[in-house]
Amino acid sequence: MLHSKQDFIGCLNQIIDPLTNYYTPGRAGIKCGWSGSSYPDSTAKLEAYARVLWGLAPLWGGGNTSKLDTSHLEGIINGTDPNHPEYWGEMPDTQQSLAEAAPFGLALALAPEVVWNPLTDEQKQNFYNWLNQVNVAAACENNWKFFAVLVNLGFKRVGLPYNKEVVQHGIDCFDEYYKGDGWYSDGHGNRMDYYIPFAMQFYTLIYAKIMEKDDPINSKKYKDRACRFAQDFIYWFAEDGGALCFGRSLTYRFAQCCFWSACVFADIHPFPLGVMKGLIARNLEWWLSLPIFDNGGILSVGYGYPNQNMAETYNAYGSPYWALKSFLILTLPDEHEFWSAEALPLPKLDSLHPIPQALMTIQRFNGYPIALTAGQWLTWNPSHIAWKYSKFAYSSKYAFSVPRTVSSIREAGTDSMLAFDIDKHIYVREQCLDFRVEPDGSIWSRWSPFRGIEVETTLIPTADGHIRRHTVTCNEPCKAYDCSFAIPTTSSDRDAALDAQQPGTGCIEGSGTYVSFPCNPSTNLLHPKTFIKSICYEFPKGTNTVETRIVYPD
Secondary structure, eight states: OOOSHHHHHHHHHHHHGGGGGGBOTTSSOBOOOOOOOSSOHHHHHHHHHHHTHHHHHHHHHTTOOOTTHHHHHHHHHHHTOTTSTTOOOOOOTTOHHHHTTHHHHHHHHHOHHHHTTTSOHHHHHHHHHHHGGGGTSOOOSSGGGGHHHHHHHHHHHTTOOOOHHHHHHHHHHHHHHEEETTEEOSSSSOOOSTHIIIIIIHHHHHHHHHTTTTOHHHHHHHHHHHHHHHHHHGGGBOTTSOBOOOSSOGGGGGGGGHHHHHHHHTTOOSSOHHHHHHHHHHHHHHHHTSOOBOTTSOBOSBSSSBOGGGOOTTOOTTGGGGGGGGGGGGGSOTTOHHHHSOOOOOOOOOSEEEEGGGTEEEEEETTEEEEEEOOOOOTTOOTTHHHHHOSSEEESSSOOBOOSOSSSTTTTTOTTSEEEEETTEEEOOOSEEEEEEOTTSOEEEEEEEETTEEEEEEEEEOSSEEEEEEEEEESSOEEEEEEEEEEEOOSOGGGHHHHHTSTTSOEEEOSSEEEEEEOOTTOBSSOSSEEEEEEEEEEOSEEEEEEEEEEOOO
16 A cells, blocks of 8 residues: 555656666667657657656655666756757647647756756756747647646746746636636637646646746636635546546556645645545555566556557557556655555545536446536547547446457447447447537537437436437438447456356447447457447437436446
8 A cells, every 4th residue: 555655756656666777778768669659759758757857857856866866867957958869859839849848847856956056057958949939839729738838837936037027828718618616628629638637737736836936816816726626526536546448548547546635735635645645655556567568678568558559649668657646646745644644535525427528427436436417529639539538438447349340240349339230330429510519418419410310319317327218210221239338358258248247347238239249359448358238229210218227336
């Protein structure tokens, strides 16, 4: 059990020590894999190097050291030197290198004695010149708007020019993205996922702590928003330490709990300190119990195991180290009460908790969360967007599945979806035409999987599951599978039907034909092999209404 400061330091070292052997010759990059991404490999090396700072900066700020310190300082010197072969180069508008500037700002703000004071005057100027590009380059219209804010907090700490206009622009953008009740959207529109806790709230809480004397108004605002957000976000966590599997960028794994670390860092207590310590410790322990590292000890791209199929195009080999944000607590001094506090279990939570701002209703079942969702849509279309945002239900215990292909029901990752099989092609709920979250927690949506077919779906929570009421209007007869969660198995494909008969796997009932089928391996994010129970409906031409009853697995 993670308890003392040394326990958490040991946990961080366990994660980052294997990177020692993967630095580039000039120590300005880390090459710890070979997978491709949407940006050049030179940027991927910088990303892997920079993201380690999310853990190292708090470690240094709390008065401790690591095996990587010498290499990382050498990397800053060489990476910011325009005459060095490993110079990090320019930061073009809206490009990935902008994102990787933020942890350098945090390092300057928390540990200038490590990353600034040892540098020569020339090296300091190089560092400033390279990092100052964030004050000129345009950031994406989302959480990226605060990257330059963090950099300027670092500049302010070491007495460098502090761009107040850029900082105010980031503050103004985040105010535009604020939806109320503690919730932001990650940019304009409806984008409510893990980027709210591990970006929007995380960055603003860092600002609130560092600037509480210089900017008390915004600092108080950010703390108040975080306390309100916490009342909803705690519902995303399971008693065993897992958390809701939902949305994009899930390869960042235990970044799930970094919001709670930021609350402790910012000296706010939306829940007792022991409750927040329990949330952080259990989440880290849950993740470390899973096969998330490769044979060299490198944190892999994937979720519950290495899995490139679920990744975003912007997930390079070093991307998962964004998870180190959760170690912000290491900044706390040795005598801070957090380190001696007992890790407490979750408080008593309601069995049903609507979150209208996030377009979902959270059910609590046997200690884990299940989210019934209205179906968000991100206009820039990240990988597998319908599967990450538009399923009817998401769970911490069973995760969700993404497709290998959409050529058959077995390959298409259709858990918690109404999947239409049309000419050997699977169609599911994607962008909703309309939706609403009702005060009683039920969720209604109108959507079209294919031209000539329109569906109205109402999700109705029950004590042991939920009811799906579908009204399907179609111009031609069609067939659809209403699917349960993907349930883990170790059996061969031919035993899926037998697995489905085992107690504890839940049930699904409806007026159609019961069908159980194995899923293609490695489609589910948490379990490499799964099967799905479903009800197959044959809809005649016209308007048809059916109800499917889902009873959750134990």
